[in-house]
Amino acid sequence: MSDNQTDKTVEMVSETHASKRPYADALLRLKQVGLRPTRQRMALAKLLFDGGDQHITAEDLHGMARKATVKVSLATVYNTLHQFKESGLLREVVVGPGRSYFDTNTHAHHHFYVEPAGELVDIPVDSVELSRLPSPPDGTVMDRVDVIIRVTQA
Amino acid sequence: MSDNQTDKTVEMVSETHASKRPYADALLRLKQVGLRPTRQRMALAKLLFDGGDQHITAEDLHGMARKATVKVSLATVYNTLHQFKESGLLREVVVGPGRSYFDTNTHAHHHFYVEPAGELVDIPVDSVELSRLPSPPDGTVMDRVDVIIRVTQA
DNA sequence: TTTCTAGTTTAGAATTGTTTTAAACTATTG
């Protein structure tokens, strides 16, 4: 999967929490952002955050839940993804019209977008050097900078 | 509109072509990319390229056409925008899920995305310095780099 | 010019991804 930088972190996280007390991490995260730990949210949090860095769509997550025999509606998946995003547990990355991924990596970083596969690959923030940004238009403040490097498979 | 660099080009283009021979420029562009100059394509090209740099949605363009009493269906607007994009006459900029703009400026440049207004503002390519890009994943070649600076109105 | 044909346009239906609704359910508080 050629994703060397992130793999180390992934292993660390999953070994520290996931393998032994499977719900401790999910519960902690929900507590931290003040969302009631319901069965559905716990299950989705576990699917999202126990698997290392992921870029998934709402449909993807709904599919994963079904596979894990978690009963949750698609509407709840959408609600939950947005709540997680609002709370800073997730980031949304938009790559194409009608194509939006939720990214479990909320640290500053960038992306390769691989076409036509439609796959996202993380770029560590320090492997892009971004100097001399223009000042924002009058009356606005900078929120964040997204760098998307679009690449194509030969 | 605080868009100084591009304004000059805009004026130049519109004064050189648009005002006197209104269809010459549109016709030339269609010829160059090998698209048959139909009534609808000519009209849309004129609306798109005679107005200087623009960021518009399919619905926007359809509305502009109606206002200009050009009879064209929404399906044709979508077809035409995609053909223009494939031919390199337009660029597509995706900023949010279900929100995609077509940009008449096809030169390398970047964007401010102003929220919640949902407005795009061009950033000249040379006012962003982008050094040290990572190499693309194996089996892929770099297509282009999009920098979107997300800003919010206070 | 007329005829032919491939390319184009169209209205409307279909599809996709997402949001809304209103009723049923559930986690927490007292």
Next chain:
DNA sequence: CAATAGTTTAAAACAATTCTAAACTAGAAA
């Protein structure tokens, strides 16, 4: 345990876009 505020759900609604198949048109050939 009861009250209640927050949550979940199926289903409908919605928005943006694409598809379909029939009607139309630009350009080439006769």
